[in-house]
Amino acid sequence: MNQESQKKTRIIHVDTLTRVEGEGRLLIKIKGLDVEEVKLNIFEPPRFFEALLRNRSLEEAPDITSRICGICPIAYQMSSVQAMERALQMQISPEVKDLRRLLYCGEWIESHVLHMIMLHAPDFLGVKDIIQMSKLYPQKVKDCLRLKKTGNALMGLLGGREIHPINVKIGGFYKFPSESELIPLLQDLLWAREAMVELLQWFATFRFPEYHQKCELVALVHPKEYPMNEGRIKSNRGLDIAVQDYEQYFQEEQRPHSTALYSTLRAKENANRTSYAVGPLARYTLNFDKLSDFVKEQALKIGLGQTCDNPFKSILIRGIEVLQSLEEALVIVDRYRRPPLNFHQNPIQYQLSPTIGHGATEAPRGLLYHRYNIGEKGKILEAKIIPPTSQNQSIIEEDLLELTKSHLLKKNQENWERPQVEIESLQNQDEELRRLCEWAIRNYDPCISCATHFLNIRVERL
Amino acid sequence: MNSIMIIGIGQIYRSDDGIGLIVAERLRSLLGHREDICVLNYQGDLIHLMELWSGTSMVILIDSIQPQGRPGSIALFAAHERSLPTICWQTSTHSTGLSEVIELAKVLGNCPPALYVFGIEGKNFQIGDTLTSSVAKSSDVLISRIRQIIENGNRITHEQLTTTFS
Numbered sequence: 293m294n295q296e297s298q299k300k301t302r303i304i305h306v307d308t309l310t311r312v313e314g315e316g317r318l319l320i321k322i323k324g325l326d327v328e329e330v331k332l333n334i335f336e337p338p339r340f341f342e343a344l345l346r347n348r349s350l351e352e353a354p355d356i357t358s359r360i361c362g363i364c365p366i367a368y369q370m371s372s373v374q375a376m377e378r379a380l381q382m383q384i385s386p387e388v389k390d391l392r393r394l395l396y397c398g399e400w401i402e403s404h405v406l407h408m409i410m411l412h413a414p415d416f417l418g419v420k421d422i423i424q425m426s427k428l429y430p431q432k433v434k435d436c437l438r439l440k441k442t443g444n445a446l447m448g449l450l451g452g453r454e455i456h457p458i459n460v461k462i463g464g465f466y467k468f469p470s471e472s473e474l475i476p477l478l479q480d481l482l483w484a485r486e487a488m489v490e491l492l493q494w495f496a497t498f499r500f501p502e503y504h505q506k507c508e509l510v511a512l513v514h515p516k517e518y519p520m521n522e523g524r525i526k527s528n529r530g531l532d533i534a535v536q537d538y539e540q541y542f543q544e545e546q547r548p549h550s551t552a553l554y555s556t557l558r559a560k561e562n563a564n565r566t567s568y569a570v571g572p573l574a575r576y577t578l579n580f581d582k583l584s585d586f587v588k589e590q591a592l593k594i595g596l597g598q599t600c601d602n603p604f605k606s607i608l609i610r611g612i613e614v615l616q617s618l619e620e621a622l623v624i625v626d627r628y629r630r631p632p633l634n635f636h637q638n639p640i641q642y643q644l645s646p647t648i649g650h651g652a653t654e655a656p657r658g659l660l661y662h663r664y665n666i667g668e669k670g671k672i673l674e675a676k677i678i679p680p681t682s683q684n685q686s687i688i689e690e691d692l693l694e695l696t697k698s699h700l701l702k703k704n705q706e707n708w709e710r711p712q713v714e715i716e717s718l719q720n721q722d723e724e725l726r727r728l729c730e731w732a733i734r735n736y737d738p739c740i741s742c743a744t745h746f747l748n749i750r751v752e753r754l
Numbered sequence: 755m756n757s758i759m760i761i762g763i764g765q766i767y768r769s770d771d772g773i774g775l776i777v778a779e780r781l782r783s784l785l786g787h788r789e790d791i792c793v794l795n796y797q798g799d800l801i802h803l804m805e806l807w808s809g810t811s812m813v814i815l816i817d818s819i820q821p822q823g824r825p826g827s828i829a830l831f832a833a834h835e836r837s838l839p840t841i842c843w844q845t846s847t848h849s850t851g852l853s854e855v856i857e858l859a860k861v862l863g864n865c866p867p868a869l870y871v872f873g874i875e876g877k878n879f880q881i882g883d884t885l886t887s888s889v890a891k892s893s894d895v896l897i898s899r900i901r902q903i904i905e906n907g908n909r910i911t912h913e914q915l916t917t918t919f920s
Contacts, residue, residue, distance in 0.1 A: 422858060426861040455799065
């Protein structure tokens with residue numbers, strides 16, 4: 293890079309991010325080799341769910357919150373029923389826990405596969421979208437769509453419908469499926485498991501940009517199972533808290549350039565502990581030992597270690613989580629016996645005094661926290677919902693900052709090393725950087741609709 | 755195997771976006787049970803339409819289209835021959851759009867030999883379950899056209915493709 297271009301400020305912007313859910317924009321300002329600014333603008337309109345929930349019955353929370361997202365509605369239902377059941381001190385039977393886990397497996401399969409094949413894989417293959425990808429790898433795309441459908445089928449059967457399921461209620465389910473409804477899924481699940489093993493081997497041949505994240509990874513950790521519905525909140529830097537203590541350790545803030553809130557760890561004795569990441573990398577790194585032996589073996593076969601700090605490899609981790617979900621789904625479907633007609637599902641007994649319930653489950657994109665303050669007769673007084681995409685906003689911007697710095701240094705070095713050759717134009721370099729940054733955002737499979745469910749309203753009457 | 759599949763798509767709680775579902779529901783009542791015709795309402799992920807119509811020789815989709823200034827007007831597209839116009843079906847950032855699904859189906863060899871899309875221009879896509887009056891009126895015209903197509907042996911002429919009906 294010559295001296296003239298070092299003085300200029302360049303702005304790289306992507307007006308509308310593609311292959312992410314929801315509406316966002318990227319802005320990077322560069323002066324010479326310095327990155328002056330990186331902003332992930334979320335301009336999805338705010339959707340006011342926390343306000344909508346006020347004065348609604350606690351029984352309505354699972355169905356209302358599931359509308360926050362069309363891709364991960366189960367996650368919202370699971371976090372909300374957990375919070376309400378804790379507020380009501382309700383015990384959940386093993387049969388209900390099993391079925392809820394099966395339902396969550398369906399969502400993980402559907403959501404992860406959708407992201408892997410339709411949104412993320414094109415980056416690795418250097419194609420624009422899944423249509424271009426289908427011309428090169430039609431069978432792989434067909435297999436992935438069939439895999440996704442397997443997840444959708446589980447959600448449809450257990451949830452009542454595939455999008456915004458309606459069968460989940462506080463205490464259990466409105467209707468339990470029969471064995472004859474579940475057993476036919478076994479064939480598809482068996483096929484899906486074999487297909488996912490092969491697809492993982494294909495994904496493992498992709499070229500992964502070298503990038504090693506140095507941040508705190510946060511996820512649920514359970515003593516016995518790979519986390520979905522239960523666990524304590526832990527990190528790879530020693531955090532170990534109960535779900536109800538979440539807000540003592542994490543905080544949200546509004547930033548001017550985004551309609552979604554940013555979530556950070558509260559800085560305490562160590563002021564460096566602020567940004568953190570949730571999602572598949574965090575789950576995998578903290579819970580590798582909870583994967584089945586078969587899935588662990590597949591993970592090692594495709595070159596993953598027992599931990600992972602490269603977010604570009606999240607596509608492999610998602611594949612491993614799909615495989616784990618398929619393994620678990622096969623076991624649960626095989627042992628499922630429909631509860632008898634007189635099976636007791638706990639009736640809701642409203643507390644006479646106000647109470648608070650906290651819930652946290654692992655949405656496909658990461659930790660999803662809910663808190664409800666419940667008043668008399670089960671009315672929701674206040675709701676707090678913190679989705680994974682909000683929690684990842686800071687780390688996404690940090691990744692973009694680091695990747696941009698590395699890119700600028702690399703290009704500068706390349707330019708110095710080839711003085712006789714025509715220097716690649718700044719425009720081409722910026723185009724390469726733009727693609728890399730969009731790719732980096734897609735590592736997190738951001739769900740922008742989830743992130744913008746909230747906005748504070750202040751009314752001033754004159 | 756059905757010789758014709760009619761699928762209404764949309765979102766019933768987004769006002770005019772429910773027109774496809776309403777038309778399909780009315781058609782199902784009018785046609786009654788027939789071995790050769792399947793009429794469906796579909797509100798799921800559009801990417802799975804490919805499996806739904808697999809093996810069907812003719813598919814008619816009914817959907818609302820973006821406002822163009824003439825609410826209630828009807829257009830008919832031969833989607834197996836040409837891409838759907840983006841001015842009518844904008845890509846959604848929240849899910850796979852209809853035009854994208856159809857192009858993907860063509861690449862994967864899953865597109866029916868005859869895939870027609872009726873688009874009814876909407877005006878109001880806000881949350882609600884009421885149709886704009888001109889959109890509601892167009893459903894009668896559309897139902898009449900589809901019944902005519904069926905009675906003519908599932909034939910659609912080139913002239914019908916370029917004609918607006920309301």
